Amino acid sequence: xxxxxxxxxxxxxxxSVLLVAALGLAIVFGLxxxxxxxxxELMMLGAYTTYVTQLIFKLPILKPYYNSxxxxxxxxxxxxxxxxxxxxxxxxxxxLYGSPLETLLATWGVSLILQQFVRSVPLAYGTGLxxxxxxxxxxxxxxxxxxxxxxxxxxxxxxxxxFAALTGVLTGSVISSSVSKLSRASARNVDVTAxxxxxxxxxxxxxxxxxxxxxxxxxxxxxxxxxTLFLNQSAWGMRIRAVTQNRQMSDCLGxxxxxxxxxxxxxxxxxxxxxxxxxxxxxxxxxNVGGNYIVGCFMVVVLGGVGNLLGTVFASFGIGIMTDLIxxxxxxxxxxxxxxxxxxxxxxxxxxxxxxVMIFALIVIFLQFKPTGLFPQKGRMVEN
Amino acid sequence: MSLSKIKFNKKIVLSFWIILIALIIxxxxxxxxFRLNLLGRYLSLSIVALGVDLIxxxxxxxxxxxxxFFALGGYCAAMYLQITSSxxxxxxxxxxxxxxxxxxxxxxxxxxxxxxxxxxxIWIIPALVSGLIGFLVFRNRIKGVYFSILTQAxxxxxxxxxxxxxxxxxxxxxxxxxxxxLFGQMVGSxxxxxxxxxxTAILVIGAWFFAKWVVKGxxxxxxxxxxxxxxxxxxxxxxxxxxxxxIFSIAGGLAGISGALYTVQSGIVSPQFMTVPFxxxxxxxxxxxxxxxxxxxxxxxxxxxxxxxxVSEALPASWMFIQGGLFxxxxxxxxxxxxxxxxxxxxxxxxxxxxxKRKIETYPSLEINNKEGNNx
Numbered sequence: 001x002x003x004x005x006x007x008x009x010x011x012x013x014x015x016s017v018l019l020v021a022a023l024g025l026a027i028v029f030g031l032x033x034x035x036x037x038x039x040x041e042l043m044m045l046g047a048y049t050t051y052v053t054q055l056i057f058k059l060p061i062l063k064p065y066y067n068s069x070x071x072x073x074x075x076x077x078x079x080x081x082x083x084x085x086x087x088x089x090x091x092x093x094x095x096l097y098g099s100p101l102e103t104l105l106a107t108w109g110v111s112l113i114l115q116q117f118v119r120s121v122p123l124a125y126g127t128g129l130x131x132x133x134x135x136x137x138x139x140x141x142x143x144x145x146x147x148x149x150x151x152x153x154x155x156x157x158x159x160x161x162x163f164a165a166l167t168g169v170l171t172g173s174v175i176s177s178s179v180s181k182l183s184r185a186s187a188r189n190v191d192v193t194a195x196x197x198x199x200x201x202x203x204x205x206x207x208x209x210x211x212x213x214x215x216x217x218x219x220x221x222x223x224x225x226x227x228t229l230f231l232n233q234s235a236w237g238m239r240i241r242a243v244t245q246n247r248q249m250s251d252c253l254g255x256x257x258x259x260x261x262x263x264x265x266x267x268x269x270x271x272x273x274x275x276x277x278x279x280x281x282x283x284x285x286x287x288n289v290g291g292n293y294i295v296g297c298f299m300v301v302v303l304g305g306v307g308n309l310l311g312t313v314f315a316s317f318g319i320g321i322m323t324d325l326i327x328x329x330x331x332x333x334x335x336x337x338x339x340x341x342x343x344x345x346x347x348x349x350x351x352x353x354x355x356x357v358m359i360f361a362l363i364v365i366f367l368q369f370k371p372t373g374l375f376p377q378k379g380r381m382v383e384n
Numbered sequence: 385m386s387l388s389k390i391k392f393n394k395k396i397v398l399s400f401w402i403i404l405i406a407l408i409i410x411x412x413x414x415x416x417x418f419r420l421n422l423l424g425r426y427l428s429l430s431i432v433a434l435g436v437d438l439i440x441x442x443x444x445x446x447x448x449x450x451x452x453f454f455a456l457g458g459y460c461a462a463m464y465l466q467i468t469s470s471x472x473x474x475x476x477x478x479x480x481x482x483x484x485x486x487x488x489x490x491x492x493x494x495x496x497x498x499x500x501x502x503x504x505x506i507w508i509i510p511a512l513v514s515g516l517i518g519f520l521v522f523r524n525r526i527k528g529v530y531f532s533i534l535t536q537a538x539x540x541x542x543x544x545x546x547x548x549x550x551x552x553x554x555x556x557x558x559x560x561x562x563x564x565x566l567f568g569q570m571v572g573s574x575x576x577x578x579x580x581x582x583x584t585a586i587l588v589i590g591a592w593f594f595a596k597w598v599v600k601g602x603x604x605x606x607x608x609x610x611x612x613x614x615x616x617x618x619x620x621x622x623x624x625x626x627x628x629x630x631i632f633s634i635a636g637g638l639a640g641i642s643g644a645l646y647t648v649q650s651g652i653v654s655p656q657f658m659t660v661p662f663x664x665x666x667x668x669x670x671x672x673x674x675x676x677x678x679x680x681x682x683x684x685x686x687x688x689x690x691x692x693x694x695v696s697e698a699l700p701a702s703w704m705f706i707q708g709g710l711f712x713x714x715x716x717x718x719x720x721x722x723x724x725x726x727x728x729x730x731x732x733x734x735x736x737x738x739x740x741k742r743k744i745e746t747y748p749s750l751e752i753n754n755k756e757g758n759n760x
Contacts, residue, residue, distance in 0.1 A: 035529055095716050100529045101446045102715050105671060108664050109711025116704035295540050295660065298533045353544040360541045364520070364534060371524040 005207055007330050008321065013213040015320020016220035019313060020278050021293045022300040023223055024271030026312040029301055031244045032264055034093055035104040039297065040290025041114040042269050045084060046077035046276020047285040048118060051190050052127055055179050067195045070277070074219065077273035083134050084114075085269020089262055097261075115287045124182040128172020136164035189286035198281075216278045223274055227267070228309060240264050299363055305373030314374055319359060327355030408585040412578045421649060422693055423686075424581040428645035430685035431591045433669045434678060435635030435642070440667065441675030442599050443631050444611030445527070449517075449535030450639050451663035452542045453510035457640025458653035459546075460509055462559035463493060464502035465571060465648070469564040480554045490552050506644045507637040514636025515629055522625045522632075527614070536660060543658040558654025561647055572651055584645050588682065591638055595678050598634065607631055668707075672714050674721025683723065 021043060028036050036042075053073040057066045088110060096102045117126070139160040140148075147156055176183035194212055201208040231237040242250040243260045251257050279289060300319060304311030324330065326349050349358045370376070412420055432454050439445045466478040467489075473479045477489045495501045521534055547556050562572030569576050598604065609617040610624050617624055647653040656662070666685075673684020688710075695703045718725050 033529075035532070092712060092716060101532065102719065104446070104529070104532060105664075105667065106712050106715040108668075109708040109715070112704045112708035112711070116701065116708070120701045291660065295533075295536055299537055302530060302533055351548060353548045357541045357544045357548075360537045364538065367526065367534070368520060368524060371526050371530075 007324055007328075009207070009209055009213075010328070011321030011324040012217060012317060013320070014323050015317035016217045017275075017278055017282065018293075018296055018300055018320055019316035020216070020220040020223055021272070021275040022297040022312055022316055023220075023227060023309070024268040024275065025297045026301050026304070026306075026309060027227070027271065028265060028268035029298075030306045030308065030312075031240060032097075032261065032268075033100050034097070034107075034265070035100050036093075036107050036268070037104055037294065038088065038107040038111040038114060039269075039272050040292075040294035041111040042081040042085060042272035042290070043276040043279060043293060044118065044285070044287065044290040045114065046081050046273030047192070047280035047289055048123065048126075048190075048276075049073060049077040049080045049273065050192050050277045050280040051285055052123055052175075052182065054192055055181055056175065059178060067197060070195055070198065070215075070281075074274055074277050077277045078270040079134065079273075080130050081273025081276065082266045082270030083130065083137060085272070086137060086262055086266045087133060088269070089265040093265065094261070111290070118287045119187040120185050122176060122183055122185045124176035124179065125172040127175055127182070128168040128170075130168075131171050132164040132166075132168025134164075135167055136161045139164065187287060189284040191284045192280040194281060212281045216281060219274060219278050223271060224309070224313065227271065230267075231309070236260075236263055299360065303363055303366065303373055305375040308373075308375045311373055311375035319363075322359055322362070323355050326350065326358050327352050408582065411585075412581060417574055417577070420581055421577055422690070424577070424584050425646055425649045426686045426689040427581075427584045427588050428642050428649060429666075429669070429689060430588055430682040431642035431645070432639045432666055433673070433681040433685035434591050434595050435638035436666050436670045437675060437678060437681035438595055438598060438607075438638075439632055439635045441670060441677070441681070442604065442611060443607045443628060444614075445628060445632065446532045446667065447535045447632070447635070448532050448660070448663050448667065449539040450635065450666050451658045451660075452539055453514050453636040453639035454643035454646070454666075455542070455546070455653065455655070455657035456510045456513060457506050457643030458647035458657060459553065459559065459643075460496070460502060460505045460640070461644035461647050462561050462653040463496040463553075464499065465561045465564040465566060466559055467493060467496050468499075468566070478559075480557070480559075481551075484551045486551050492552075507640045510640030510643075511633045511637035514639075515633030518629045518632035518636075519625070522628045536663075539658055539660060539663055543655050546658065547655040556655055558652050558656070560652050562651030571648055577649065580645065580649050584649070587641060587645065591641070592678055592682065595638075598631070599678070603627070668711055668714075670721070672710060672721055674723030674725070674727070677721065677723045677727065680721050680723035684721070 021039075024042075025036065025039050028034050028039070050070070050073040053069050053076055056062065057069040057072075088107075092106050092110065093103060096106060121129075140153075140157045143153075143156060147153060150156075194215075198211050198215055201210050202214060203209075229237075231241060239250070239255045239260050240263065242253075242255060243257050243264075247257060250260075275293075276290075279285070279293070283289075296319070300312055300316045303319070304313070304315035326346075328350065349355055367373075411423065415423065432450055435453075436447070436450055439447055470476060470478045473482070477486070477493075481487075481489075496505070517535070517538055521531055526534060546553060549555055550557075553559065562570070564571050566576065599607065606617060606622055606627050609622075610627060614624055643653070643657065646657075669684040669688050670681045671684075672688055673682070674680025692703055692707070695706060714721065720728060
């Protein structure tokens with residue numbers, strides 16, 4: 001019983017990291033058909049946001065609130081990655097709708113640039129840049145409608161960008177002068193330390209669970225519930241689903257598909273940022289941290305069936321539990337006296353990397369029988 | 385795909401070939417050893433780029449896993465070289481086995497004692513593996529993006545496998561070839577490297593003619609048909625699975641040859657050949673050079689890699705920015721690649737934008753329609 005619980009918990013913990021990482025991808029890929037290879041790098045941005053938030057909360061003014069930084073950084077990470085995603089959509093992805101292979105190559109280019117950006121630009125100025133992007137993109141939308149409709153709106157927009165740039169430079173230099181760790185560019189990995197209330201372990205049913213793992217499960221749970229509610233209950237969620245089902249018809253009925261695209265991509269990217277917070281709690285954060293997750297995320301989405309959040313949930317927990325079963329060699333402890341050749345095989349695969357080999361091989365075999373995943377979309381097109 | 389509008393006459397073609405062959409023969413004496421070695425490596429990479437062009441440019445299958453077959457070819461060559469020059473080590477097996485306490489040669493190394501077997505293994509093993517992967521995927525009509533993701537996943541499977549198995553193939557350290565011997569000479573020596581350069585150059589030209597032959601005629605037409613409208617090809621009575629499997633396995637074989645040549649010239653084969661970025665780079669060479677143009681694939685591979693080494697020597701940090709920017713630029717503004725842009729109406733359209741008038745060939749109204757058609 002204890003063994004089963006242990007295995008289940010470990011599996012759920014691995015699966016929830018996968019799930020929160022794949023959730024954004026499931027939305028962007030499943031609903032928009034965009035292969036976002038920069039998704040891992042958006043996660044990395046989220047992880048770095050956590051790191052920057054942590055260092056800023058160590059400043060004397062904010063020191064009393066240090067313990068709550070992790071909660072705030074979830075919000076910040078969502079905004080940072082979301083804004084970078086929106087910028088990406090506005091500049092590149094928009095030109096490439098309908099040709100997923102092209103988006104794949106272009107976003108790979110973006111991911112290279114983002115990786116090198118983190119390596120060679122000091123984080124303080126990176127933060128400043130992101131802040132100016134946020135202001136520049138969102139300030140014009142808050143203007144009163146009288147200004148928005150006036151013929152001089154472009155000048156207002158332009159001046160808001162100038163204001164944004166100035167604010168960005170100012171915050172960048174303030175941060176770099178007050179936090180010395182952020183003022184120099186470095187390619188080294190950094191560490192996010194969890195606040196004291198998140199360290200240690202919790203005992204549930206006689207087994208000790210690390211609190212950070214529980215935190216990740218909670219983050220995942222909240223994200224899944226929030227995104228499901230958003231898609232199914234809100235007006236914009238309905239518009240997103242409508243555009244997914246039939247873009248042209250939705251356009252005819254007066255839904256601004258352009259806005260829907262931006263919102264969908266922004267939310268998908270923002271969720272990548274939230275995943276980045278979860279990832280930063282697990283280990284050190286470096287420019288390559290996203291690359292470790294991206295292929296796993298795609299496998300989750302493909303296995304679950306495209307355009308289906310329920311499938312994504314099942315697939316990620318399934319993969320998580322299988323990884324734990326194979327990687328830790330748990331089958332041997334469940335059935336200790338199995339025949340020798342079988343136990344040798346299981347031992348052969350009982351490492352993290354070999355478990356990955358096994359899992360991917362199993363997924364490829366599974367797709368032989370259900371090529372469209374666990375919960376396929378039904379259709380009568382010849383392409384389906 | 386518009387055909388080349390520039391018709392070369394025979395004399396120009398002949399003199400082009402003479403100059404090319406003269407350059408290949410003279411290159412070892414013109415270039416310093418270091419540069420020659422780099423050029424040889426990049427030429428061998430252009431063979432894998434040809435394979436990528438065949439499956440992506442002509443058949444529309446974007447494989448992100450060509451690194452598997454590239455590395456398999458490299459491993460085949462390296463295993464043969466290691467095992468033939470292992471006579472002075474204990475147990476007559478390659479040196480690294482002693483580090484892990486392995487005394488008996490793993491069974492799959494045995495056939496590599498034979499040079500004939502190795503000669504065939506270098507291209508047949510990758511071709512078989514790619515054929516198998518391809519068949520399993522295509523049989524279920526998995527295509528487009530799903531195909532790309534699955535090939536990437538298989539790449540990771542192979543990477544993790546090769547990376548983790550120290551006792552079988554030296555794991556993450558890879559197999560060194562530069563201190564091994566072939567025909568009584570060190571593989572890393574200057575004279576051998578010169579031979580490898582010539583071999584590579586000949587094989588690149590051979591592979592180019594082979595690829596041209598493959599895409600010519602009916603077979604090539606079916607490939608292009610699959611790229612443009614696969615259901616229609618199927619309804620016409622052809623089975624796309626067979627054609628896709630064949631072309632994917634041809635590309636795998638080419639990747640294997642390329643990997644073997646690259647290995648002997650770079651002196652090592654390691655699981656690094658199977659990393660995700662390297663396989664995507666192969667696609668980018670083709671995308672920049674011009675997909676659907678075989679020459680574009682070769683030029684793209686050689687020139688981008690040369691640019692990479694030059695830029696990385698001067699400004700190490702900036703290459704990632706340049707590479708990333710190049711991807712985005714090519715995908716958004718030059719979807720046909722550089723050569724495709726030249727062969728299409730690119731230069732003339734560009735000149736027109738700068739105010740140079742276009743020469744009108746027929747009626748002006750037809751010309752305008754035609755121009756819009758090209759821009760689509």
